[in-house]
Amino acid sequence: MRQALLLHNPGAGDEDHLKADLVQAIEKEEYSCVYCSVKKDDSWKQQLDQADFAVIAGGDGTVRRVVKELVLRNALAKKIPLAILPMGTANNLSRALGIDSTLKYSKHIKKWKKSEIQRFDVGVIKNADATDFFLEGAGYGLFPNLMQRMDELDKKEVENAEDELVLALELLHDIVLHAQAEKYIIKADGGVHEGKCLLLEVMNIPSIGPNLVLSPEATMDDGLFNVVLIEENQREEFATYIQLLIKGRDVSFTWKTFKAKALTIECDGPYMHVDDELVLPLKNPVLMEVREDVLQFMINRLS
Secondary structure: OOEEEEEEEOOOOOHHHHHHHHHHHHHHOOOOEEEEEEOOOOOOHHHHHHEEEEEEEEEEHHHHHHHHHHHHOOOOOOOOOEEEEEEOOOEEEEEEEOOOOOOOHHHHHHHHHHEEEEEEEEEEEEEEOOEEEEEOOEEEEEEHHHHHHHOOOHHHOOHHHHHHHHHHHHHHHHHHHHHOOEEEEEOOOOOOEEEEEEEEEEEEOOOOOOEOOOOOOOOOOOEEHHHHHHHHHHHHHHHHHHHHHHHHOOOOOOOOEEEEEEEEEEEOOOEEEEOOOOOOOOOOOEEEEEEEEEEEEEEEOOO
16 A cells, blocks of 8 residues: 655644545545644654655645755655645646646545656756755746735735735736836856846746746746746836736737756846745846756646
8 A cells, every 4th residue: 555645734723624634535545644734843854755655735835845855855865756735825836737726635636546757847046155946936026026015915805815816916017017127137058138127037837926827838847947038118018918817818928038957147136036935135146057857746647
């Protein structure tokens, strides 16, 4: 019997009953199950080598927390496949993997026996002082600004994830209209890109933030980043695009984009983001490079 390590990020008040429901659903499919709350402590890290696969029940932030441990492990350590039960707001990583966050978790669990492995590259960020990694994307400009504004909001009146995504798009629209453009210089694959941008994103998957698809052609196992730039002269056009998205319209927008395996960035933005974390920018220049085939996710391409 295969052993599943269930890594859960429980919300307020739901730990006891959801824990029991999740364990029961997994055991019903003839897996043994060890439950750990990633919110309480780090004891789950000691269980990784005993499991056949790990199940992450939570949002993108929970996935990042678990993956951080896997990335830091010795290269000779066991590579453990990951299954996701999406329970966050945006669930951008799940969307990229083709995992439907609207399905009940029991339906996802039933599919594991027919799943296949999806290789997943990881982005590494480093400069003279620090090293970090990202799964989804990292960048400057609009999204760090949006994260800061969202953190300052009182979300008690927000009833569900869909309302929160709409709220984020409304805030983003306002930010686009008023944000100061930031100078950047990017050196990649022998070329140089420079100018003033509203948004600079190094993407590993298609979407970011409030499910905003910035790089629809991005793939997670091609050994390349998709770099996206929205220039200062596109402010009005991008604001209109966001406004139409809020209204539910099917619209398109063209921005500057190119692929790169490694790049150095100098940007004068006051903040940057690494996945869903807002951070002070690393000292320039910043090197970003792809590490191939670091992770394995369990997916079902026929679902």
